Amino acid sequence: MRTEHARPIRLSDYRAPDWLVDTVHLDVALHPSRTRIKARLALRPNPSARGPAPLVLDGDELTPLSVTIDGAALPATEYAAGPDGLTIPQPPAGPFVLEVETEIDPSANTKLMGLYRSSGNYCTQCEAEGFRRITYFPDRPDVMAVYTTRIEAERDEAPVLLGNGNLVARGDVPGTGRHFAVWHDPFPKPCYLFALVGGRLDVRRTTFTTMSGRSVELAVYVEPGKADRAGYALAALERSMRWDEQAFGREYDLDVFNIVAVADFNMGAMENKGLNIFNDKYVLASPETATDADFAHIEAVIAHEYFHNWTGNRITCRDWFQLCLKEGLTVFRDQEFSADMRSRPVKRIADVRVLRGHQFVEDAGPLAHPVRPETYREINNFYTATVYEKGAEVVRMLKILLGPETFRAGMDLYFARHDGRAATIEEFVACFAEAGGTDLSQFMLWYGQAGTPEIAVTRRHDSQGGTLVLDIAQVVPPTPGQPAKSPMQIPLVLGFVGPDGRDVPLTLRGHGPLERGVLVLTKPAERFVFDGITVPVVPSLNRGFSAPVKIKADLGSDDLRFLATHDSDPFNRWQAVQTLASEILIGNVAAIRTGGGVRHDGGLVHALASVLEDERLEPAFVAQVLSIPSEGDIARDIGRDVDPEAIFDARHALRRAIGNDLAPTLRVLYDRLRDDGPYSPDAASAGRRALRNVCLDLLAAPGHAGAVALAAAQYAEADNMTDRMAALGTLSLHDTAERETALADFAERFRDDPLVIDKWFALQAMIPDPSTLARVERLTDHPAFSLGNPNRVRALLGSFAQANHTQFNRADGKGYDFVAGMVLTLDGKNPQVAARLMTAFRSWRALESGRRDKARATLERVAANPSLSRDLADIVERSLGER
Structure with a gap:
């Protein structure tokens, strides 16, 4: 590998920038292959820097055309400019204006970073380090400036010209067939938030009145002919803006808010100030083309990017090590928004499924890193589940520790104190420590220590003395670079469920009534004594998943079945069923590997039946309970010497058993939910469809011809994509003529809709x-x-590598070789997408020896390639690195 791959960037080496930029004026003349950018930067020395310093600006594949200082051309002997940067060894001592002209080729930019042209439209993506692919600049988030951007293009090619901020001028360029638009953003921002769009686009508009009475024009721009599928996104934006005013007191600050949907985009979306650019899969939706999950994701991602206006834009991160300061915090905010818009218990379960399925796996493998890393080689590789999902959990724990009122006071203080600044995690947490009058120094370990804490709980009840003793121990396992860990501050929300199914009061000895049920762990081992417990109780631990930890408690099957039926906490009611199923599955995996028979547990079926019969429960919640642990969940819980085939067989056997045992109840429920009226993406309707489709899948699990025919009939009769895809997904698990007929019909029916064809590719890639x-x-x-097209790559190759556990992890190693070969081909075109695909190997060390050896050999073959991108080399090196 090239030596540059090994140069790490360390948080400990941070130093303030030598030069600051007060204003940026850009003049961008769009052209398919020769776009010219004139940049005028008002620079001044940083008063906090260490004295006179050269001006060093970042670049990436730039062609320099001219350089001037204060209007005078700079002699070639006084600067060095090349594709990768511009250096002026002896700049003026005081403030000055630097003007630089560069040329780039947007059509050749297959990396989709910087300014690129795709499907005839011009688009930008500058996070994390894409702005340097447009012009020379100190490309770091702590350099914040006020931007004015003039965009010029052929009117016929790009009738729509959009930029950051507010539109201040527009017009024709006389005698040229070209036109221009000038956009001004009055709020200082880092260059990663710069954006422009030019092209042929349709638009849907509305207006929004803020809480102070200001009128804001909202618009969603899409490819021609697709405006009828942008209405839901526009409505979701309105809901997001109103919710942020009510929940956090945050009002929007510009006159316009524009969203643009593009087909070729590396990420889900980008929060550029006033001009959010989206992958079109998170904007376009209609009942015929989008599932309920698509509608929910659109609402969540629209909200996430809008919420960045304050948590990311108005207050940004000082450096990329602080990435969780904007991403984790904003994920927490969008999760809270979705919980309020939909079902809070169901949303919490869904979020924890994602956390465990991605972040817990990351924490347990060679790519583990803290929420705030100490070092990185390629920042694009740290847009991870740890930064996003675990980062959100850390913010949630702050709210649980402090209570909602104090948490809101801390957020208000953060907004007031750091508006317009680039902040750090220490500054963020300090606001909550001050608001709550509490010491949060131990809590900071959540940002600095990798790994998922493991909690062991044992209990002892003295009925005569009326006490219940909980002995609780915690340990954080070693992770790469962190062999030894300190104990964490962990808010463990708990309850005690009495024989009548009701919670009993919590009185902690030496403390009194336990406020909000929050037990705070701070030591490696602690004993907690609860008084007034005169009857046998079952502990309900980590209610609402109050902390991102693994818990092992001395709860037997009877205890779990009791909680599954009676726990007042919906999350733990779901968790009890999951734990019951997981214990059965893990035991059956071991039996299969040794040639034994699988065990069938009627207690689990009884617990499922009790949930099915409880008419007080939301259908969406019941659907979650009926969804037993995934293959990935089982592999994670087994932890080592994992055999994906045995896991698949054990899970398949359990699903068959549940489908047989509950068939009459499932069929009655399926039929009862069948006629739900006209399609609506609202949460209640989506919940009923979710339960109906889970019933269908379980009915078909035993492979009975009648149930497979039922799925085929639902596919044929469906009037919405949710029911059609659910039926097709069920059919995909059965090697029958109905499966191939439905797949062929789907491809023909939706051949002209790229986003729907992505579903067709993904479904086939996941067939086990x-x-x-x-x-x-x-x-x-x-x-x-x-x-x-990144969406197409993720649909086919990503689904195979990330979601098809048996076939990616084939015993002959051919799944590994196929994915690695595609990654190497892709690396030359789009390193960011290639590197993300390669993370499918993150759990290779946990596999049984035969697969482990083949995965290692594949990784080593990739590592030996001399022309790896920095992005891909980083993932491969870390995957192979010793723990």
């Missing part, structure tokens, strides 16, 4: 059949497949 690898290989030659 030995023939799937050959199927996926054939699909890479399909006319609709393109390595140039």
Whole structure:
């Protein structure tokens, strides 16, 4: 590998920038292959810097054309400019104006970073380090400036010209067929938030009145002919803006808020100030083309990017090590928004499923890192589940520790104190410590220590003395670079459920009534004595998943079944069923591997039946309870010597058993939910469809011809994508003529809709059949497949590598070799997407020895390639690195 791959960037080496930029004036003349950018930067020495310093500006694949200082051309002997940067060894001592002209080729920019042209439209993506691909600049988040951008283009090619901030001028360029627009953003921002868009776009508009009475024009721009599918996104934006005013007191600050949906985009979306750019899968939706999950994701991502206006834009992060300061915090905010818009218990379960399925796995493997890393080689590789999902959990723990009122006071203080600044985690947490009058120094370990804490709980009840003793121990396992850990401050919300199914009061000895049920752990081992417990109780631990930890408690199967039926906390009621199922599955995996028979537990079925019969429960919640642990969940709980085939067989056997045992109840419920009226994406309707489709899947699990026919009938009769995809997903698990007929029909029916065809690619990639690898290989030659479109790559290759546990992890190693080969091909076109695909190998060390050896050999072959991008080399090196 090239030596540059090994140069780490360390948080401890941070130093303030030598030069600050007060204003940026950009003049961008768009052209498919020769776009010219004139940048005028008002620079001044940083008063906090260490004295006179050269001016060093970042660049990436730039062609310099001219350099001037204060209007005078700079002699070539007084600067060095090349594709990767501009250096002026002896700049003026005081403030000065630097003007630089560069040229770039947007059509050749397959990395989709900086300014690129795709599907005839011009678009930018500057986070994390894309602005340097547009012009020379100190490309770091702690350099904040006020931007004015003039965009010029051929009117016929790009009738729509959009930029950050407010539109201040527009007009024609006489005699040229070109036109221009000038956008001004009055709020200082780092360059990663710069954006422009030019192209042929349709638009949907509305207006929003803020809490202070200001009128804001909202607009969603989409490719021509797709405006009828942008209405839900526009309405979600309005809901987000109103919620942020009510929940956090945050009002929008510009006259316009624009969203643009593009087909080729590396990320989900980007929060550029006043001009959010979205992957179109998170904007376009109609009942015929989008599932309920798509509608929910659109609402959440629209909200996430809007909420960044304050947590990311008005207050940004000082450096990229502080990435969780904007991302984790904003994920927490969008999760709270979705919980208020939909069902809070169901949303919490869904979020924890994602956390465990991605972040817990990351924490347990070679790519583990703290929420705030201490070092990185390629920042694009740290947009991870740890930064986002675990970062959100850390913020949630602050709210649980302090209580909602104090938490809001801390947020208000943060907004007031750091508005317009680039902040750090220490400054963020200090606001809550001050608001709550509490010491949060131990809490800071959540940002500095990697790994998922493991909590062991044992209990002892003295009925005569009326006490219940809980002995609780915590340990944080070693992770790469962190072999030894300190105990964490952990808010453990708990309750005691009495024999009548009701919670009993919590009185902690030496403390009194336990406020909000929050037990705070701070030591490696602690004993807590609760008084007034005169009857046997079952502890309900980590209610609402109050802390991102693993808990092992001395709860037996009877205790779990009791909690599944009676716990007042919905999350722990769901968790009890999951734990029951997991214990059965893990035992059956071991039995399968040793040639034994699988165990069937009627207690689990009884617990599921009790949930099905409880008409007080939301259908969406019941659907979650009926969804037993995934193959990934089981592999994570087993932890080492993982055999994906045995896991699949054990899970398949359990689903068959549940489907057989509960068939009459499932069929009655399926039929009862069948006629739900006209389609609506609202939470209640989506919940009923979710439960109905889970019933269908379990009915078909035993493979009975009648149930498979039922799925085929639902596919044929569906009037919405949710029911159609659910039926197709059920059929995909059965090697029957109905499956191939439905797949062919789907491809023909939606051949002209790229986002729907992505679903078709993804579904086939996840079929758990030995023939799937050959199927996926054939699909890479399909006319609709393109390595140039990140959505298509994620749909086919990502689904195979990340979601098809048996076929990616084939015992012959061919799944590994196929994915690695595609990654190497992709690396030359789009390193960021290639590196993300390679993270599928993150759990290779946990596999059984045969697969482990083959995965290691594949990684080593990739590592030996001399032309790896920095992005991919970083992932491979860390994956192979010793723990």
